[in-house]
Amino acid sequence: xxxxxxxxxxxxxxxxxxxxxxxxxxxxxxxxxxxxxxxxxxxxxxxxxxxxxxxxxxxxxxxxxxxxxxxxxxxxxxxxxxxxxxxxxxxxxxxxx
Numbered sequence: 001x002x003x004x005x006x007x008x009x010x011x012x013x014x015x016x017x018x019x020x021x022x023x024x025x026x027x028x029x030x031x032x033x034x035x036x037x038x039x040x041x042x043x044x045x046x047x048x049x050x051x052x053x054x055x056x057x058x059x060x061x062x063x064x065x066x067x068x069x070x071x072x073x074x075x076x077x078x079x080x081x082x083x084x085x086x087x088x089x090x091x092x093x094x095x096x097x
Contacts (some may be wrong), residue, residue: 007041007042007043007044007093008042008043008044008045008046009037009040009042009044009045009046010045010046010047011030011033011045011046011047012047014026014029014030014033014047014056014059016029021055026059027059027062027063030059030060030063031063033045034063034064034089034091037091038091038092038093041093042091043090043091043092043093044088044089044090044091045065045088045089045091046068046086046087046088047060047065047086047087048071048084048085048086048087049084049085049087050082050083050084051070051082051083051084051085052082057085057087060087061087063089064089065087065088065089066087066088066089067085067086067087067088068085068086068087068088069085069086070083070085070086071083071084071085071086
């Protein structure tokens, strides 16, 4: 089992081929990820999304994620990447530890 110290997980690189956009596949992937995380005893799931990626932000918000915090602009510049926001969702613990 997963101990309480490891009750958090990070969702990374959810990608859907352009020709399959807008058919619910991304939502299904995120939903399945939440289900698996719950089964593993995860109680907090996080994801980063680029500030200007409106489709991804909408997908995660529709899936129940909420805004956690913004990446500082200086950090994004230093790491040479677009600025990101961190989103979070709490999950019920369905697995006895």
